[in-house]
Amino acid sequence: MNANLRRNGTNMISLIIPVYNEEENLPILISEIEMALAGFGASFEAIFVNDGSRDQSWPVLVQAAKNKPWVKVINFRKNFGQTAALAAGINHARGEIIIPLDADLQNDPQDIPLFISKMNEGYDVVSGWRKHRQDKMLSRKIPSWLANALISKITGIHLHDYGCTMKAYRREVIKDVKLYGEMHRFMPAYAAWFGAKTTEIIVNHRARKFGKTKYGISRTFKVVLDLLVVKFLSNYFTKPMHFFGKVGFYSLALSLCSGLLAVYLREWHHISFISTPLPLLTVFLGLLAIQFILLGLLAEMLTRIYYEGQDKPTYLVKEKINFDNNSEQ
Ligand code: UDP
Ligand code: MG
Numbered sequence: 001m002n003a004n005l006r007r008n009g010t011n012m013i014s015l016i017i018p019v020y021n022e023e024e025n026l027p028i029l030i031s032e033i034e035m036a037l038a039g040f041g042a043s044f045e046a047i048f049v050n051d052g053s054r055d056q057s058w059p060v061l062v063q064a065a066k067n068k069p070w071v072k073v074i075n076f077r078k079n080f081g082q083t084a085a086l087a088a089g090i091n092h093a094r095g096e097i098i099i100p101l102d103a104d105l106q107n108d109p110q111d112i113p114l115f116i117s118k119m120n121e122g123y124d125v126v127s128g129w130r131k132h133r134q135d136k137m138l139s140r141k142i143p144s145w146l147a148n149a150l151i152s153k154i155t156g157i158h159l160h161d162y163g164c165t166m167k168a169y170r171r172e173v174i175k176d177v178k179l180y181g182e183m184h185r186f187m188p189a190y191a192a193w194f195g196a197k198t199t200e201i202i203v204n205h206r207a208r209k210f211g212k213t214k215y216g217i218s219r220t221f222k223v224v225l226d227l228l229v230v231k232f233l234s235n236y237f238t239k240p241m242h243f244f245g246k247v248g249f250y251s252l253a254l255s256l257c258s259g260l261l262a263v264y265l266r267e268w269h270h271i272s273f274i275s276t277p278l279p280l281l282t283v284f285l286g287l288l289a290i291q292f293i294l295l296g297l298l299a300e301m302l303t304r305i306y307y308e309g310q311d312k313p314t315y316l317v318k319e320k321i322n323f324d325n326n327s328e329q
Contacts, residue, residue, distance in 0.1 A: 011095070013045075013095045016099070018049050044070060044095070044197065045072055049085040058073075059105075076088070083183055107165060110204065119168055121215075125169050127164070127198065127285075147220055155230070170196070248289045252285070
């Protein structure tokens with residue numbers, strides 16, 4: 001399927017669009033998508049996920065779906081957040097190429113063909129970069145620069161704009177990624193860790209005309225916390241003992257040093273045990289070491305339950321030859 005897509009340059013494209021109170025934007029967006037993809041050759045679907053909107057977004061979507069079979073709509077029972085909406089859309093997508101984009105017209109559907117042609121050059125992930133971003137400087141652009149630098153450094157995958165929703169993914173590189181919290185922005189890093197070939201392109205970005213943004217500065221903190229989780233999961237998820245055990249050993253080493261120092265001070269300088277905090281520190285670090293090592297063992301058990309209980313592989317296969325379709329080896 002993969003090779004096929006590259007040869008023909010056409011296959012189904014799934015656009016995934018999370019929607020939260022975007023009633024004025026939707027009709028414009030739908031006609032922009034239609035214009036961008038008319039005559040493009042590839043078949044496409046646009047999956048709109050209504051994330052508990054309180055305005056007329058849902059009736060607008062239902063109406064559009066009646067007239068246009070490529071408009072597919074999912075209605076959430078309540079507001080679960082943009083990441084959940086994206087996850088639902090991805091789970092329902094049938095396309096070989098999956099392109100999430102915002103519903104607020106900030107992303108430009110005219111860019112879709114650019115993404116597709118990059119994918120046809122053989123990339124698995126094409127990340128959008130809002131080089132000329134039309135958002136507030138202090139509350140959005142500066143935190144975003146810092147966050148991108150940090151994410152790039154920590155994940156080791158250097159992209160200018162993790163926060164840009166508009167990206168293209170080959171289905172197979174993200175189909176097993178489970179999304180929590182604010183984690184949709186880390187999808188390119190996940191995919192790259194599992195061997196996806198990744199690049200970025202500059203996309204058009206427009207100021208929001210209708211409705212208002214749903215986020216403020218607090219999102220940056222959530223993103224940074226999620227980043228810690230992602231980093232831990234990526235480096236240590238299959239071997240948590242290496243992380244906890246390491247911290248445990250460092251504590252143990254410090255505990256020994258402080259214990260030896262206390263003994264040395266008493267024997268050679270006649271400073272009694274109780275006149276320095278060192279014995280307390282020794283006990284404290286010693287206990288910490290034991291705690292960390294036990295925590296590591298516990299985490300190892302959880303990891304085994306996670307993988308074995310749900311039969312999840314700890315790898316991702318790119319292609320297979322001479323296997324039956326169903327065989328998993
Ligand atoms: N969105 C959503 N659920 C939410 C918040 C936002 O589905 O709880 C959607 C929103 O409708 C838009 C996209 O996510 O299509 C990005 O949101 P927004 O434009 O507010 O973010 P910003 O562009 O300001 O980062
Ligand atoms: Mg926006």
